[in-house]
Each structure stands twice: as structure tokens, then as C-alpha cells.
Amino acid sequence: MITPPLVTRRRLAVWGAFLAMLIAGPLIFNKGFALSLLCQIGIMTVFALSYNMLLGHTGLLSFGHAVYYGLGAFSTVHALNMHAALPIPVTLLPLVGGVAGLALGVIFGYVSTKKAGTTFSMISLGIGEMVAAMSLMFPAFFGGEGGISGNRVTGAGLFGITYGPQRQMYYLIAGWGFLSVLAMYALSETPLGRMANAVRDNPERSQFVGYNPQRVRFLMLVLSGFFAGVAGGLAALNYEIVTAETLSAHTSGAVILMAVVGGVGQYYGPIIGAALITVLQIAVSSVTQAWMLYFGLFFVGMVLYVPGGIASIIVRHERVWSAGLLRRLVPTYLLATVPALVMTAGVVAMVEMAYAIVDSIGYTTMRLFGVLLNPKGLGPWAGAVLALVVSALLLRLAARAIGARWQDVNTELLTREKSHGDDAGAAPVRGVEELRTGVDHQGSESRSTSG
């Protein structure tokens, strides 16, 4: 077997473009708000990728990943505040968070990685809740309700870099972010990363080839804890305050949302998820207070209909696009857009009207999509329900049309594959189902509880 070269032209191009994007980012988005948004996305990217080391790479669904992120953040802010006694340069402080996450990973990993699957999920939830409950018991370390604040400007830094201006903070996040993203990718290519995939897909067989699945899971959890801790450390420096909220189930839920929406089957999936969810969170929460509900609907919809996340959509279309068949799909997609938009509008109208009724007793009109209407009126509700039902039916028809087109395209791809069978450059064609799910390797592990 020939090992593929480590550094290929394609890889250099992708990572170079990524680095260039990171450097150029603040030159384009130089406004205060856009810059802090970029910082937030950077932190969440590292966090979501560290989470995907467990979910996507090792098949471990953790409900308590905020533990490593939050305690990494608390450790960093304490190290920052102890600057007089312990002069660690601010540039290196995220590593303190990383080491804290690593140490916690060793402790909690020992308990939780004994088993995979559902048991692991439950234990991770329990540990997450335990640490969150502890945060209120030790106000000296966790700062109680107010949290712990720090000041990242610790004096005249090297070459005048004090991390006072947000832009300098951005480059700190970008630097650590790039290193972490690269390191996590490299890790996924190591024998450990490959064995993690094997343990995810078939623990018994990986045991047969001489690996201890428990040990592989443990190592992956420890390393994932490290990167989550780095993300927490960056967050502590960026916001200069750490509250108990960072440890809560809410944070753990947010990272699940990012990873799943982005797609756990591809390495870059969680990056998309982190960027999208961070932007959406700020955009949607500024216009409506029902944003959590929309996120819940979005998440459940993704799990039901696109379990492979956005990355799986990209992967499917990339192949069709490179075969030059994308234009066969576009018309049906356009056709589906109209009912999809109407359906969204119907749901939004109902949710917003309901919120208007619950929240403000007395006032009779509200502005929705630029129209003044009465949230208690029969007309608007009937309209919304009608729009929802009709568009749902139309969407069903459109989905059927899309499915038929896909079948077409897939047969075409298969025939081409057969006629160019010896073509070295051709990508292997996978079945439709496999492409659909992206996470279907878990499907093989059915009914673990018989007997």
C-alpha cells in the first residue's frame, strides 16, 4: 500500500486560502460590531470542531461539552487575574484553558468513556449538570451570579501588542484558531484519528485488530477537552468576563446545534455550523424574542430531514456539479423555494402573533412582514394556517419532484462511472442513502438491548 503524500497541492491551496481569509477578515469587516462577530465565530469554530472530535470522529454524543469549555475559561481568567504572581504572557494564556480542559478530560473521561453510545450520553449529561450545579456552590472560584471578570491588558506588551484593541484580540483568536483547526485536522489523519473512526463504526472489529476501544475513546475525549479548553480560554480573554452561564446546559446545547447543523460527517461541517449559528443567533435574536423556538424548529427539522447537516448537502452537490449535472436539479429547487418560503412565513406569523398575545395584553395591532394586523383576529390566523397547510402540501409535491430528479442524476452518475471504470480520477460513487445521511454508520448498531 502506498501512503498518500502528506502535503498535496490541493491541501496547500485550501489551508492557504483559509489562512489568507483569516488575515484579511478584519480588513474587510473592520467595524466594531463585525469584528467582534468574527471573534465570536472564531471561538465557536474551535469549540464546535473540538466537539466534533467526539460526535463526528468517535461517535460519542456528549451532552456536557460545556464543562471543558467553561472550566477552561474560568482557569484562564483566574490565570489572567493572578498575573502579578504568575506572569504568563497573555498570548499563551489560552493554553492554560487547554491544559485545564485536558486535565478535566482525564478525570471525567476515565468515568465516562468506559461505555459508548447511549450510556456515554447520559453520563456526559450527568457530569455536565454536576459541574453546572457546583458553579453555584463555590462562589470564590466561579464568582456566583456576577461571574469573574479580568483585564486582558496586563502592561506594555511585546512590540506594543497589548491586546487592548479588538483587532489585536482578533489576531490572537485567529492565530490560536488556525493552529487548533490545523492540529485537529492533523489529528484526524493520525492512526489515533483513524482508529477513532473504526471505534465509531465497529468497536468489536477494532478490538479484533488489537486496539482497545475504551482507550481510543478516552484519548479522543482528553484531546477534545484540550481544544474545548483553548476555545474557553479565548472566550475568557475576548469577553474579559466568565459567568456560570458558560458551564450551563445551554452552552452544551449550542455546540450540539452548531455541529449537527453544520454536519458531523465532514471535517469542515462544524465550521459552517459555528459561523451560521453565531450569525443567526445575533440576527434573529435582535428582531424577535421567539428566536429560541425558531432554533428548536430548525434543529429538529435538520435532524429529521437533513441528518448529515449542511456539509452533506455540499458533498452531494459538489459531485453532481463536477459531473455537470447540476442544472438538471436547479429548476425543481427553484420550484420548491416558493412553497418553502410561504410555509416559513406561515409559521413565523403564527409564532409572532401568539407571542404578541401572550406578551402584551391590550394592544391590538402589530406589524408583521410590513403589514399591520390584529394578532387576536380570526383573519390573520386563518390566513397563516391556510398558507401553512397549502404550502406544506405543495412542498411535498416539490420534494417528490426533487427526489425523481435525484434518481435521474444518480443513475446517470452510475452509468458514467461504469463506462469510465478504470479512470483513476473518478470519485467512487456511493449509494443515495449513504449520501443522504452522512451519519448512517451508527445505523448498523441496532437494538443494543435485546435479551
Next chain:
Amino acid sequence: MQSALISLLNGVTYGLLLFMLSSGLTLIFSMMGILNFAHAAFYMLGAYFAYQISTYVGFWPGLVFAPLLVGVVGGLVERYGIRKVHRYGHIAELLFTFGLTFLFEEIVKLIWGKATVDYRIPFSLEGSLFTLFNTSFPVYKGFMMLVSVGMLVALYALLTYTRIGLIVRAALSRPEMVEALGHNVPRVFTWTFAGGAAMAGLAGVIGGNAFVTEPGMAAALGPIVFVIVVVGGLGSVVGAFAASLLIGILQTVMVSIDYSVLDIAREIGVKLPPEAALTRLSITQLAPIMPYMLMVLMLIFRPRGLMGARET
């Protein structure tokens, strides 16, 4: 001592309530291999439905209809949600029910608002049942015990002595065989799921007014129910019963103990630094993390749980 007995009784009441949740969860788990993350959300729905019904026709109809409504919701969730994600594997199922908890909480906020709703104990069940060493035990607590024990006896009888129970138990261990004998196993699953949801709903009906009915009630109780299932042993109903009582009693009793670690150390003659945060913790403060501590210890020393047949 007097108050200890009363808090023991309170603990048993709370433990029985927990068992109404954990029994359904563990039954669904052992049958379908699905850990229903949204199980506590059904508890919350039960409380809210009962509150809504009680504003129209009073408490007693709510006691009957709210669990039935929750059961219908549970059945729909199984039929149109879980069955669909089932083919994507266990992780997708867990993620789906995890998303549902979010969704249910937000929908409850949307309909009933973010504040606590005024769901009260019915007038006929107010007052004290008996007085023990000057501390009274409310009638409603007694009623809660009665309902939960009644439900458990009914469940036991249903599973043991009826034909439905026979099929359910058979589908638990040998679903293929049951299917070969002509039973619709997916439908049995749906009914089991709906039944488990209804039991959680009933717990909500009687627990919502005893404790509090607010959108955060599911998130507060959910993790504890999971801990019970782990501590009791995955899939073991008897284990869930023991763990429910254990955690219910421990948590209730611990809340009522005003000692701190420092006081206890002084009692047994050990001197500890009084200014350390750890020694100033009172037992009451430790109560919220006790279930999780118990779970971690259990996993280290007895990974299969109290009554689990196999290692979890």
C-alpha cells in the same frame, strides 16, 4: 428527629413521583433502545394541560384527561418523529428527542408565558392529613402517594396479567418473533411510548401543583431522571424503583439538614480550617449535586447499576 420522619415521608413522596417518570423512561428504553431525552418534557406538558383544564372544569377532570392528552402527544412524537429518525441510528434519535425538549419548552413559553402559572392544589385536598410530633403531613402528599402507588400497581398488573402486557413483554426481548406471530410491533412501540408519556404526564398533573409549574420544570427534573435510570441499572424497572426512592429520600432529607462539613468534622473531633470554601458548605448546599455524585460513584464501583443485568 421529629422533622426527620416527616422529611422521610416527603422524600418517599418525591421518590414515588420520580419513579412515575423513570419507570416510563426505562420501559421505553428497554423496549426500543431509545433513551427519550424529552421524557421530562411530557411531565411538564402534563402539568400545563392539567392547569389549563383546571381553569375550565377543575382539578379532577384534569387528572384524567391531561395524561391522556400527553399520551396522544407522545404517540404522535413516536409515530411521526422517532420512527422516521430511527433508521439514522441511535445518535439521531437522541438528538431528535434532545431537540424536542427545546421545542416543548419554547412552545410552553409561547402559550402560557415565561412566568410560573397558578396551578393550585384543589380545595378538597388542602389541609393536613395527620400531625406527627407537631409537624403536619399534608393531605395532598398522601394523595400523591396514593396516585403514584395506584398507577404502579395498575402498570404491574397490566404487564403481568393481561394479554397486552404479555405482548409488550414479548416484544421487549424478541421483537422479530412477536412480529412473525402476526403482531404489529411498531404499533406496540407507539403504544408503549404513548403509555410512558402518559405516565410522565400523570406525574406532572400531581407534581405540578405540589411543586411548581413553570417552563423550566422539565430542564430541572430531566437530568435527575436520567441519573436514576443509570443508578438503577439501564432497563431495570425494579432498579429504577429503588434508585428513585433512594434519590428522592436523600435529596429531601439533605435539604432539611442544616449542618455544614465543618460542623460534622467538629462533632467527630476533627479540626478543619474554617475559612476554606469546601468546609463551609452545608449539607443543604450539597443536595443538588448529590444525584450526580451518586451516579459517578456508581459508575466507578458498580457500572451495571443497582439492579442492571449487564454492565451499562
